[in-house]
Amino acid sequence: MKNSYLFLSMLLFAACGSNEQKTDDTKDTTAYQADTLVNKTNDAANLDTTDVSFFQNAAYGGMIEVEASNKALTFTEHPGIKTFADMMVKDHSGANQKLKSLAEKKGYVLPAALPLSKVELIDKMNSLKDEGRNEYYLQLMVNEHQKAIDIFALASRSKDAEINQFATSLLPTLKHHYMEVKKLDSTYRLPKVNQGDDPIKISDRTKKP
Incomplete structure (x- = not known):
C-alpha cells in the first residue's frame, strides 16, 4: 500500500x-x-516621415500604373498604346514587388488597395469609348509619371541608404516611361485638344451614350 x-x-x-x-x-x-x-x-x-510618405505614395502610384494599363490592354487597338501599356505592367509590377520587399524590411506595411479617389481615376475609362479611352489613359499616365518622378527624386535624397539607393535606381526607368508616354500623347491626343469642353480635351463624341 x-x-x-x-x-x-x-x-x-x-x-x-x-x-x-x-x-x-x-x-x-x-x-x-x-x-x-x-x-x-x-x-x-x-523611419523619417518623408520615407513613410514615399512608401505610401510610391505604392499608390505603382498600383495605378499597373491597373490602368491592364484595363487599357482590354480595349485599345492602337499598337503604340498596347506596347506602352505592356511595358507599364511588366516594369511596374516588378518595381512594386521590390518596393514591398524594401518596405517590409523597414517594418512598414504597404497599402494593399487603392483608396476610392484613385480607383475612380481608373474607372473613369469605363464611361468613355474608343479614342476617348485611349486619350484619357495617355493623359493619366503623363500625370502619374510626373508625380512619380517627383516622389522618387525626393526619396533619392533620403537619409536611409537603402531607400536612397532604391529610388535612385528606378528614376531612369520612370523618366524613360515619361518620355515614351509624352511622345504618344503628342502624336495621339494633343492634335485634338480643341475638340470639346472636357477638362482633358476629350471630345464629347468619345463618351458612351
Whole structure:
C-alpha cells in the first residue's frame, strides 16, 4: 500500500514539473513573439516621415500604373498604346514587388488597395469609348509619371541608404516611361485638344451614350 502511495506521489510530482516546464516554454515563446512585434514597430517608427510618405505614395502610384494599363490592354487597338501599356505592367509590377520587399524590411506595411479617389481615376475609362479611352489613359499616365518622378527624386535624397539607393535606381526607368508616354500623347491626343469642353480635351463624341 505504501508503495502505491509512493508511486502516485512520484506521478503527481512529475506532472507538476511538466506543467511548469510547459508554462515556462509558453512564456518564452510569447516573449519572443512580442519582441519580434516590438522590433517591427520600432523599425517603422524609426523611419523619417518623408520615407513613410514615399512608401505610401510610391505604392499608390505603382498600383495605378499597373491597373490602368491592364484595363487599357482590354480595349485599345492602337499598337503604340498596347506596347506602352505592356511595358507599364511588366516594369511596374516588378518595381512594386521590390518596393514591398524594401518596405517590409523597414517594418512598414504597404497599402494593399487603392483608396476610392484613385480607383475612380481608373474607372473613369469605363464611361468613355474608343479614342476617348485611349486619350484619357495617355493623359493619366503623363500625370502619374510626373508625380512619380517627383516622389522618387525626393526619396533619392533620403537619409536611409537603402531607400536612397532604391529610388535612385528606378528614376531612369520612370523618366524613360515619361518620355515614351509624352511622345504618344503628342502624336495621339494633343492634335485634338480643341475638340470639346472636357477638362482633358476629350471630345464629347468619345463618351458612351
